[in-house]
Amino acid sequence: MLNPATEALARLLPQGVMREIAPAYLEEPRGRFRGQAGLVAAPRDVEEVAAIVRACEKARVPIVPRGGGTGLVGGQVMPDGAVPLVLSLERMNRIRDVYPEEGVIVVEAGATLQQVREAAAKAGRQFPLALASQGTAQIGGLLATNAGGVNVLRHGNARALCLGVEAVLPQGQIMHDLKRLRKDNTGYDLRDLLIGAEGTLGIITAASLVLAPVPAETGVAMMVVESPEAALTLLSLAQARMAGGVTAFELISGQGLRFLDVAFPDLRQPFATRPDWLVLVEVGLPAGLSADEALEVLFTDATEAGLVSDGVIAQSGQQAAELWAIRETIPEANRHVGAIASHDISLPLSEIARFIRDASAMLAGMADLRINCFGHLGDGNLHFNLFPVEGKTRDAYDAIRRDLSRAVHEMVVARGGSFSAEHGVGRLKAADLARWGDPARLGAMRAIKDALDPAGIMNPGVILA
Amino acid sequence: MLNPATEALARLLPQGVMREIAPAYLEEPRGRFRGQAGLVAAPRDVEEVAAIVRACEKARVPIVPRGGGTGLVGGQVMPDGAVPLVLSLERMNRIRDVYPEEGVIVVEAGATLQQVREAAAKAGRQFPLALASQGTAQIGGLLATNAGGVNVLRHGNARALCLGVEAVLPQGQIMHDLKRLRKDNTGYDLRDLLIGAEGTLGIITAASLVLAPVPAETGVAMMVVESPEAALTLLSLAQARMAGGVTAFELISGQGLRFLDVAFPDLRQPFATRPDWLVLVEVGLPAGLSADEALEVLFTDATEAGLVSDGVIAQSGQQAAELWAIRETIPEANRHVGAIASHDISLPLSEIARFIRDASAMLAGMADLRINCFGHLGDGNLHFNLFPVEGKTRDAYDAIRRDLSRAVHEMVVARGGSFSAEHGVGRLKAADLARWGDPARLGAMRAIKDALDPAGIMNPGVILA
Structure with a gap:
């Protein structure tokens, strides 16, 4: 049984960590869940996180870790049960170190994706996690939910971009594993266990992340395809030619384009007649090969193969951004409808x-x-x-x-x-996981949860309901 | 307390799984550990593996899972303690399915790396795990130890190449998680927990693996560098130019070349005077860009930057293989010395x-x-x-x-x-892990081990001594 977060608990916490219970701490973007909070704490360093976790564990008070709050499955709010302490990482938002020559950046969990991307760019590198909410989404939450986005095809999801973590485990232990290594086979992969655990096995407080080289040549095209089958054949063709240089391959439907017409009539679309299916192709290529020409050749071959009936290749960074805007605005148009x-x-x-x-x-x-x-x-x-x-x-x-x-x-x-x-699963899909999850896998998940968090205080109700 | 594997246990196991206790089951390549075995079982399918594990769990008999036996840290043998059952995956060696259009292959744990690489090549793809013991090393062991090799730089280690596993957990539960998905955020990452656990948390019986497109253009070069610093600067330069197209970047020392001279005097070496430091660079590039020319430009730039003093670019597949042979023969020359x-x-x-x-x-x-x-x-x-x-x-x-x-x-x-x-850690480095491992991480590893394998039968003494 868990207990509610109370003022008595607050008095046991480190000086100066408490925050007002602002409404923003209790919301999630889709408005399906409304959180409750007895306390909101915003620690300034990993020791303060550990002290809060230890106090909550002793008092059997649930903790809801909170990053930017952009998650779509309700993992960042606790609508029922014992009133929790919300632990916000907002003040742990430093870029700790950048190692351009290693392709590594070490950041705190509360840094936004945009902050990290900008720090990478400043160092002449890229952090290749890319999604629309980058201005708000924080690294801790992105790792806790193993976020995806538009560059997974080339660079993998958040898990693939993380070399090491510093984390506080559910009994307040600080795990120091902020390695900057590409290879480290020294025991169980706790990093990947915490990544994707949505705050139920501990709190990631910092991470060392991969910075990739910026490709010498980049290009963006939009191509009209007859069907999803044709789009997939086009993808195969592109991958065979580009040696891993296809960095994004996004499908867009005619319905999405028509929603854009309604919600954003001023947004420029490249095809006057809205096609049934479009793909947005982005490539990042070696020096010595023009991305425009490579996309041109791909377009010609695909047209001859009957896969593509029309297309446009961005002739400038501005045009590339305009093509991307079509893709990136679709979620907003959806919300409008x-x-x-x-x-x-x-x-x-x-x-x-x-x-x-x-x-x-x-x-x-x-x-x-x-x-x-x-x-x-x-x-x-x-x-x-x-x-x-x-x-x-x-x-x-x-x-x-x-x-x-x-x-x-x-x-x-x-x-x-x-x-x-x-x-992720969050609260929204916990019942789906219970229904469709493999029983042996669910049993092992439950055993791990009970072993690491015997009091059950870490984000209860998320993943394992 | 664990009990020895006995004939009484053998009679409880599925018909026809028992094997003679051949010496090969008790050896490891470096000869530092000599295994013991009361029984050797070679199951034919996952249900037989599960039946064996259940019987051993009930009898509290240790299990040593065994693949090709090429591991270098003694994880495949149990030299002391209760005499174990050796569970060999040798008969589960089928390629179950190949999906070239998906870039996926599903194989059983006992398939050798070479088998998988050949099946991939037959489908016009590549399985980009590459190491010298490929003819013997089996997929199950390669995953259990998260094997590396020469193409990690571009394609990641074994973990990064695995999409899903079928496994038997320490209490005999069969975990069906052979997904062919690039993205699946439905709960804890048990796949990555089993990968690298060296058989201490369960037995991987099959895996779905990533097949990558074969690059349109490939090339290999060897370049003489003044120092490891120069080699690393050359790597940065190459990566900045090649947009992820550097598939291997191997360092070779003058000492290694001199050992080759002694052990393999007939092996052709490209530089008459043995340099202090060499790098072998391999690239995989998009169509439309000659790998030779790209390496030529890299060599010229690197020479002008004072990084490189001599070099050779392979002019044929034969020559590329000869350059690779220098790198791949070094471990053998080491054994000779x-x-x-x-x-x-x-x-x-x-x-x-x-x-x-x-x-x-x-x-x-x-x-x-x-x-x-x-x-x-x-x-x-x-x-x-x-x-x-x-x-x-x-x-x-x-x-x-x-x-x-x-x-x-x-x-x-x-x-x-x-x-x-x-x-990996195996038995050889278990004491090192206990000494240098982060205490919170070690504690969580122990908690997970105890939760999933309460009887402690799975490969005891490996990783957590």
Whole structure:
């Protein structure tokens, strides 16, 4: 049994860590969960984090670790149970060290992604985690949720970009493992266990991260494809030619473009007639090879192969940014229209085209809907989001929302896919994990949770409900 | 307390799994440990593995999982304690499925690396794990030890190449997690926990692995550098030009070349005067860019920058293989000479050059030695091996062997490095881990071990002594 966070607990905590319980600490972007907080603490260093965790463990008070709060599955709020202490990493936001010659940066958990990207750029390198919420999302949360984004195809997700962590474990132990090593086979991979554990096994307080070289040549193109099948064949063709130089490969649907027309009529779109399917291709190539020419050759070959019917290659950084803006504005246009249900799914690449067809047909038999299917096609990761038909609002679908999501997820799981590709489990999908998770895997997860957090204070209700 | 494996236990196991206790099951390549075995079992499928594990768990009999037996830290043998059952994966050696269009292959744990590489090549792809023991090393062992090799710089270690595993946990539960997904954020990362756990948390029985596209253009060069510093600057230069296209960057010392002269006088070496330091550079580049020309430009720039004084660029596949043979034959030449002590260490890149200098000076003060320092410089991973001076044998150093290794490892750890970069901990370095491991990390490792393997039957004495 857990106890609520009280003023008596606050008096046991390090001087000056307490914060006002501002509403922002209790919110999440989709507004599905409303958090409660008895206390908000913002420690300034890892020792203060450890002291807070020890005090909470002793008092059996739940802790909700909080980064930028941009997570989409409710992992950053605790709507019920014993009123928690919210532990915000906002004041631990320093860039500790940059090692350009090593390709390493060491940062505190509260640093925003944008801060880290800017520090990398200043050192002539790039930190290749890229997602729309970079101004707010913090490194600690990005690691805790193993965030994805648009460059996973080339550089991997957040896990692949982390060499070491400093963390506070659920009984207040400080784990010093901020290594700057590419190779270190000295025992169990606790770093990767904490990454993706969504704050349920401890609190990441700092991380050493990979900085990649900036490619000598970069280019962006948008190409009109007939179908998701054609898009995947185009991806294969591009990868065969580019030797790992395809840094992003994003699918955009005609529905997404039409939502942009409604929500952002001033946003310039390259094709006057909105095509059914588009891909955005980004490449990063060696010196001596023009990215424009490489994209031109790809476009020509793809056209001859019947994969592509139209296209545009950015002729400047400005144009490249405009093409990216189309992709990056889609989530905002979605919010403007108001989704009935969103699905962050992944599938084996060879199942994707069939899934899009079959799921669309299945859903058409369940309700009148519009589907905006878009996302990181190169990773097999789709955002498969359902919207009301024109003239209806999302409320009209309240009665069947769960059934729709259940049907989508069931089809995904049956085809070897995942019901949470990059957003994580949080509270939103804890029941899904209990339903579809492999029993042996769930049992081992529970055993690890109980072993590391016997009091059960770390973000209760997240992942393992 | 554990019990010895007996005939009574054998009668409880599935029909036909027992094997003769051949000497090969009790050996490891460096001859430092001699295994014991009461039983050897070679199951044919995951259900048989699970049945064996359940029977051993019930009888409290230790299990030593065994792949190809090429590991260098004694993780594949149990020299003392209750006589174990050796569980060999040799009969689970099928390539289950190849998905070229997905870039995925699903294989059983007993398949050799060579088998997997050949299956990948047949499908027009590559499996980019590459190491000298590929004909013997098996996928299960390579994953259990998170093997490295020569292409980690571009493709990561074994962990980075694994998308999913099927495994038997220490109480006989079968974990089905053979996903073919690039993104799957559904709970704790048990895959990465099993990878690198060296058989102490369960037995990997199959894996889905990443197949990479074959680069359109490849090239190999060998360049003479003045010093390790110059080699690292050359690496930076190469990476800045090649946009991730540097697939290998190996350091070779003059000592290594002279050992080759002694042990393999017929092996052709490109430089008549043996230089102090060489690097082998391999690149994989996009279509439209000649690898030869790219290496030529790199060589010219590096020469002008004073980094490189001589070089050779392979003009054919044959020549490339000859250059690689120099690198790959060094371990064999080392065995011919007979090392006093070998060290598989990694360091932050910016510490490497200074470490080589300081460690060499320190050792010169301790004993008359020859040092062969070589390895995966791009990963910060050196094999820093000590040899007798001419006219002495390794036995002459018996009294100081431990002191030498201790001094090397202490210097490595003090500079933020690892005393086991790619070989793992096994039995050989369990005491090192206990000495130098972070206490909070060790505590969490122990808690996880006890939670998943309460009877302590899985490869006892490995990692956590």
